[in-house]
Amino acid sequence: xxxxxxxxxxxxxxxxxxxxxxxxxxxxxxxxxxxxxxxxxxxxxxxxxxxxxxxxxxxxxxxxxxxxxxxxxxxxxxxxxxxxxxxxxxxxxxxxxxxxxxxxxxxxxxxxxxxxxxxxxxxxxxxxxxxxxxxxxxxxxxxxxxxxxxxxxxxxxxxxxxxxxxxxxxxxxxxxxxxxxxxxxxxxxxxxxxxxxxxxxxxxxxxxxxxxxxxxxxxxxxxxxxxxxxxxxxxxxxxxxxxxxxxxxxxxxxxxxxxxxxxxxxxxxxxxxxxxxxxxxxxxxxxxxxxxxxxxxxxxxxxxxxxxxxxxxxxxxxxxxxxxxxxxxxxxxxxxxxxxxxxxxxxxxxxxxxxxxxxxxxxxxxxxxxxxxxxxxxxxxxxxxxxxxxxxxxxxxxxxxxxxxxxxxxxxxxxxxxxxxxxxxxxxxxxxxxxxxxxxxxxxxxxxxxxxxxxxxxxxxxxxxxxxxxxxxxxxxxxxxxxxxxx
Amino acid sequence: xxxxxxxxxxxxxxxxxxxxxxxxxxxxxxxxxxxxxxxxxxxxxxxxxxxxxxxxxxxxxxxxxxxxxxxxxxxxxxxxx
Numbered sequence: 309x310x311x312x313x314x315x316x317x318x319x320x321x322x323x324x325x326x327x328x329x330x331x332x333x334x335x336x337x338x339x340x341x342x343x344x345x346x347x348x349x350x351x352x353x354x355x356x357x358x359x360x361x362x363x364x365x366x367x368x369x370x371x372x373x374x375x376x377x378x379x380x381x382x383x384x385x386x387x388x389x390x391x392x393x394x395x396x397x398x399x400x401x402x403x404x405x406x407x408x409x410x411x412x413x414x415x416x417x418x419x420x421x422x423x424x425x426x427x428x429x430x431x432x433x434x435x436x437x438x439x440x441x442x443x444x445x446x447x448x449x450x451x452x453x454x455x456x457x458x459x460x461x462x463x464x465x466x467x468x469x470x471x472x473x474x475x476x477x478x479x480x481x482x483x484x485x486x487x488x489x490x491x492x493x494x495x496x497x498x499x500x501x502x503x504x505x506x507x508x509x510x511x512x513x514x515x516x517x518x519x520x521x522x523x524x525x526x527x528x529x530x531x532x533x534x535x536x537x538x539x540x541x542x543x544x545x546x547x548x549x550x551x552x553x554x555x556x557x558x559x560x561x562x563x564x565x566x567x568x569x570x571x572x573x574x575x576x577x578x579x580x581x582x583x584x585x586x587x588x589x590x591x592x593x594x595x596x597x598x599x600x601x602x603x604x605x606x607x608x609x610x611x612x613x614x615x616x617x618x619x620x621x622x623x624x625x626x627x628x629x630x631x632x633x634x635x636x637x638x639x640x641x642x643x644x645x646x647x648x649x650x651x652x653x654x655x656x657x658x659x660x661x662x663x664x665x666x667x668x669x670x671x672x673x674x675x676x677x678x679x680x681x682x683x684x685x686x687x688x689x690x691x692x693x694x695x696x697x698x699x700x701x702x703x704x705x706x707x708x709x710x711x712x713x714x715x716x717x718x719x720x721x722x723x724x725x726x727x728x729x730x731x732x733x734x735x736x737x738x739x740x741x742x743x744x745x746x747x748x749x750x751x752x753x754x755x756x757x758x759x760x761x762x763x764x765x766x767x768x769x770x771x772x773x774x775x776x777x778x779x780x781x782x783x784x785x786x787x788x789x790x791x792x793x794x795x
Numbered sequence: 796x797x798x799x800x801x802x803x804x805x806x807x808x809x810x811x812x813x814x815x816x817x818x819x820x821x822x823x824x825x826x827x828x829x830x831x832x833x834x835x836x837x838x839x840x841x842x843x844x845x846x847x848x849x850x851x852x853x854x855x856x857x858x859x860x861x862x863x864x865x866x867x868x869x870x871x872x873x874x875x876x
Contacts, residue, residue, distance in 0.1 A: 522838065542805075552804050552839035621836055676805035676843075772809055782803065782816040782836055 310535060310659060313755060315355065316495035321660050322347045323369040324503055328664030331507040336374075343370050355494075365390045373501040382479045383500045383637040384489060390496035391474045394456045398438045401429045404450035413442035413451065461491035463718035463742075464592060481595060485588035485718065485742040486634030486751025499634040499752065502651035503661060506628050509650070510549040513626075520551035520624045524614050524649075525677075526631030527557045527688035528747040530767035531760035532655050538767070539674035545630070545658070546675060547667045556629065557680030559614025560585070560687040561776045562783075564696035566790045567607040571697065571737065572708045578603050580728050580736050583693055584792075585609045587639035588742035589721055597725050608648075608792045610687060611636060615648035616788050626650045630658050632750025635742070654752030678772050681779040685768035689761050690716040690746035694739045700776055711735040717744040797832050797872060802848040804839035810846040814861035822868050832872060 312318040326343045330336040344363035348354070356362045368387040372378065378385060407427030414422045414429070421435035422442060429450075431442070443451040458475050459467045466481035467488060475488075475497065488497045513519040523545050533541045542553050563585060571581055584590050584605040594601050608616070615627040629636060629652045636652045653661070662669065683699055686692035694712035701710055713735035715721040721740040727733040743749040748760040773779035799819060803812045819834045840848040845858035851871050859867045 520838075554804075554838065618838065622838055625838075676809060678805040678808050679803070773813075778813075782813050782820075 310663075316493065317656065317754070319347070319355075319366075319495055320369070320498065321656060323366060324373060324501065324657055324660035325664045327370065327373050327501075328503060328507060328661050331504050332511075332664060336504070340370055340374065361389075369498065372498050373503060375500060375504075378500070380479060381641070382477060382482055382484070383634060383641075384477060384482055384484055384486065385498060385500065386475045386477060387496050387498060388474060390494055391492075392496075393494050394473070395454045396473050397431075397433045397436070398453060398455050399431055399436060399440065399443060400452050400454070401431055402450050402452050404448045405429050405446075406448055406450070408447065410447065412445040412447070416441045416445045457491045457493055458488040458497060461487040463487065463722070464595075483588040483591040483595065483742065484635040484638040487718075487743075489634060490751040490756075499637060499654070501657060502628075502637065502653060503657045506651045506653055507661065509626055509628070513551070514549055518624050519626060520622055521549065521626045521628060522618050522622075523548075523550040523553045524556045524559070524611065524618070524627055524629050525553060526611075526629070526633070526747060527555065527560070527680075527685045527764065527767065528632045528750060528753065528760075529630070529655065530685070530688070531748050531757070531763035532632075532754045533659075533669065534755060536669040536672070537674060539676065540669050540672040542675035542677045543672040544662050544667045544669045547672070548661060548665055550628070551625075553675070553677060554614060554618060555677060555679040555684070556610050556614050556631070557684030557687060557771075558779060559610035559612070559617070560684035560693075560696070561681050561779045562613040562617070562785060562790065563607055563610045564683060564687075564693070564700055564776050565780065566613075567605050567693075568697045568700040568704075568706070570605055570607055571710070572701075572706050575708065575736060579731070580733055580738065581605055582725075582728075582738040583740055585687065585693060586635070586741050586743075586747075587633070588635035588718075589740035591635070591638070592718065592721060592740075592742065593725060596722075597729060600725065600728055603728065606791045606793075608790050609639065610684070611639070611652075612648045612792070613788075613790060615650075616790075617783065617785065619648065620788055628653055630655065632743075632747055632753040634751050655754045656752050659754060678770075679779065680771060681773040681776050682768040682771045683776050684779065685771055686764060688747045689764045690714060690741050690744075691739070692746065692764075694737070696776060697737070703775065703777060710737060712737040712739055715740045716746070718742045796830075797875065798852055799832065799834050799872070800837040800840065800850040801834065802838070802840040802842075802846070802850075803836045804843065806843040807846040807848055811861035812847045815847050815849065815859055815864055818861065818864040819868065822865065 344366040348362040350359035353359045421432045464483045466478045470476045513521045618625045640649045683696035724738045801816045848856045849859045
């Protein structure tokens with residue numbers, strides 16, 4: 309049985325499943341207004357103050373998935389109706405305050421917001437600038453910090469709270485990592501969806517023999533559908549109408565080879581090179597460290613590489629990426645990629661599509677998935693790319709001094725980028741992953757468990773081809789353009 | 796001009812599709828038929844039970860294991876040239 313990590317994931321899933329069902333029926337337009345009543349049956353509310361509020365939120369979720377009423381280009385959006393349960397004041401004095409003599413909180417407050425009333429500290433919220441100094445100096449630990457979960461999650465500093473106390477995303481800073489989507493306990497921040505486009509494309513392909521729709525699946529899938537075998541998931545995906553299921557890990561093999569060559573050729577001139585597979589990491593550099601953006605590897609991401617290969621082999625091919633990532637949805641919007649990946653779907657969305665089509669994964673026979681090498685598959689976890697490059701350097705006997713810095717999560721990325729900026733990085737290659745653990749910790753993963761890394765390694769070892777060169781040996785990739793131009 | 800499409804979908808890959816591709820490429824090279832025969836990889840040809848599936852132009856799919864490549868080449872390619 310499918311288990312959900314939490315209620316937020318479940319509600320998102322339910323909306324996407326109902327939308328998918330209507331798309332498959334061909335009645336989305338006529339029946340979309342009925343979705344709230346299907347999901348929020350009532351009369352009692354499940355999570356909110358009343359059933360009407362719950363239904364209003366579902367309307368917003370439906371609109372976002374369909375793409376109605378959103379003028380912003382960002383794939384991450386706040387659902388206004390849903391964002392209203394957070395405490396308004398971040399720092400509050402609790403019962404633990406003894407009204408002590410020291411008054412360290414008053415002394416340390418840079419804006420004079422703390423006074424003592426009736427032997428207890430009191431924070432004037434109109435003055436408070438949320439610096440947190442009072443909390444740090446209190447000997448009783450009596451000041452609570454209830455920072456909004458979305459703001460805490462956002463390491464790109466793109467989230468603020470407006471005068472109506474609702475979360476606002478700064479599109480100039482947002483890197484679409486999806487951390488806020490995953491962390492908001494009310495599911496009030498969501499990613500836009502290509503689920504309708506993907507389903508329509510599949511429907512079209514059934515009638516059109518000149519259209520083959522390929523599903524390319526990210527290696528992080530190995531840790532996702534824990535209640536069935538991955539081989540059954542492959543069959544399930546094919547039953548949705550995909551012509552074939554191909555591993556993005558094969559694209560990772562191509563990227564590893566290309567990136568190693570690029571590294572060997574340009575490291576002397578550039579001193580430091582960064583990885584480019586993680587679109588959120590690339591975007592973070594472009595937005596926060598423009599002075600070192602020429603150090604970003606110009607190699608395309610594995611998703612783009614495999615899409616280009618598929619379209620080269622099969623001119624009738626269209627490509628849908630399925631993965632744990634919200635930032636990939638933004639990556640494909642960059643115009644120069646338009647000839648490669650057509651749509652991006654998340655694992656959450658895949659689960660909704662499979663259930664909407666009444667495909668029971670438990671009952672599916674075992675399909676096969678095997679295109680890539682061990683190294684391509686371990687790209688899904690932090691450290692995988694560096695290991696792959698190391699492997700190629702050894703295989704090819706390249707004489708380079710490869711000193712990777714593995715950055716797991718955006719905070720570590722930021723540190724390494726700061727050091728690069730001042731020429732003090734203790735290494736010469738930054739492997740940057742915005743999500744903790746790598747793609748397996750992606751915002752749109754179905755599970756975020758501690759065992760996920762082992763699952764990826766286990767899956768890697770099952771690969772028929774052990775070396776990168778083995779998995780690529782039959783492909784003529786010379787005329788595929790793996791360099792990207794940044795706009 | 797003949798085109799040999801070799802399926803490299805997962806089922807065929809596991810049954811040795813890569814070896815079939817490599818052997819075919821080798822034969823074409825050895826016999827100097829580069830201008831007459833092209834060997835191409837293809838994704839799923841839809842007949843996974845026949846792995847490794849091989850299709851010459853638009854003819855029906857033939858099942859070729861990696862030990863049968865020479866025979867296949869004689870029968871399906873050389874004869875028709």
